[in-house]
Amino acid sequence: MSSRTAARIAVLKGGRSAEREVSLVSGAECAAALRQEGYRVVEIDAGPDLAQALIEAKPDVVFNALHGRWGEDGCVQGLLEWLGIPYTHSGVLASALAMDKRRAKQVFRAAGLPVAEGLLASREEVRASHPMPPPYVVKPVNEGSSVGVYIVPAGANGPAQVSDDMPETLLVEAFVPGRELTTAVMGDRALAVTDIIAAGWYDYHAKYAPGGSRHVVPAELPAEITEACLDYALRAHGALGCRGVSRTDFRWDESRGLAGLYLLETNTQPGMTPTSLAPEQAAHCGMSFGALVRWMVEDASCFR
Incomplete structure (x- = not known):
């Protein structure tokens, strides 16, 4: 879709997930960049009246800057899809799978x-005993931004005492030591590999607090x-059926070489501020933040 036929853009932001505050920042940054690119932009804080707000806004394209559940x-x-409005990022199936x-x-x-x-385990099973030999990680099955992540180290005195607001069913997986790496994919191209350096675990604070991490x-x-990160990220993007921009995260245990590289997850809607990981990689490849959001609008489609 060319920018000539997509003059009015609705930027969806906020929402009601645990990542609401991050989404508000992403949405505001994307809206500002789209205006600088010459689009007419309306910003919508996604709430229970979202369908009516979209009908009234009559956008040519929706720029989806929501993060987390529902977004x-x-x-x-x-x-x-039901409203027939082209939108950025991945479609229904790829989004749900990722x-x-x-x-x-x-x-x-x-x-x-x-x-x-x-493996999957109930909240009570996780509290009662070790679901697998430590070290391991406990996390919600369907949250992002490291929301609700517990690390049980080797030699831990007891299992994770997860909070009551954690979901009833949790994912438990073996802890992979080493460096935190990530690769963004844009269409059919893997952009670069970023080494994320944080003082400790790359948790919500390290991701979003000023000075929490270095890229x-x-x-x-x-x-x-x-080469493996670029290849794996592109293959993960394709295996899930992603569209537009995605970002795949890895952990790499240097002592094991290629055998120590593990894919953690693919994010179908990575953070979208000029200093976020995917836009940083686009900038490294010579694409400005404005050019990136323009490409995403022009890539937007429906019925996928």
Whole structure:
């Protein structure tokens, strides 16, 4: 879709997931960049009246800057399909698959991609005893931004005492030590590899607090690891059926070489501020933030 036929853009932001505040920032940054690119933009804080707000706004394209549940799990994508409004990022099925970490791992494993061993356990089972030998990670099946992640280290005195607001069913997977790497995919192209350096675990605070982490792009890695990250990210994007921009996260245990590289998850709607990981990689490849959001609008479609 060309910018000439997509003059009016509705930017969806906020919503009601645990990542609401991050989405508000992403949405505001994308809206500002789209205005600078010459689009007419309306910003919509996604609430219970979202369908009516979209009908009244009459956008040519929706720029989906929502994060977390309801925004990137296929729910809002289904609404946009029903309304027949082209939208950015992945469609219903790819969004739902990527957000469900257990099913995404099944897809990755079937595609021959390396993932850590994992299992599902109830909240009470996780509290009562170790579901697997430590070290391991406990996380919600369908949240992002490291929301609700517990790490049980080797030699832990007891299992994870997860909070009552955690979902009833949780994903438990083997902890992969090493460096935190990530690769963004734009269409049919893997952009670069970023080495994420944080003082400790790359949790919600490290991701979004000022000074919480440092990004090195391109990552200083052996050529074999760089090539593998680019290949795995592109294959994960394709295996899930993603569209537009996605970002795949990895952990790499340097002591094991290529065998120590594991795919953690694919994010179908990565953070979208000029200093977020995917836009940083686009900038490294010579694409400004404005050019990136313009490409995403022109890539928008429906019925996928």
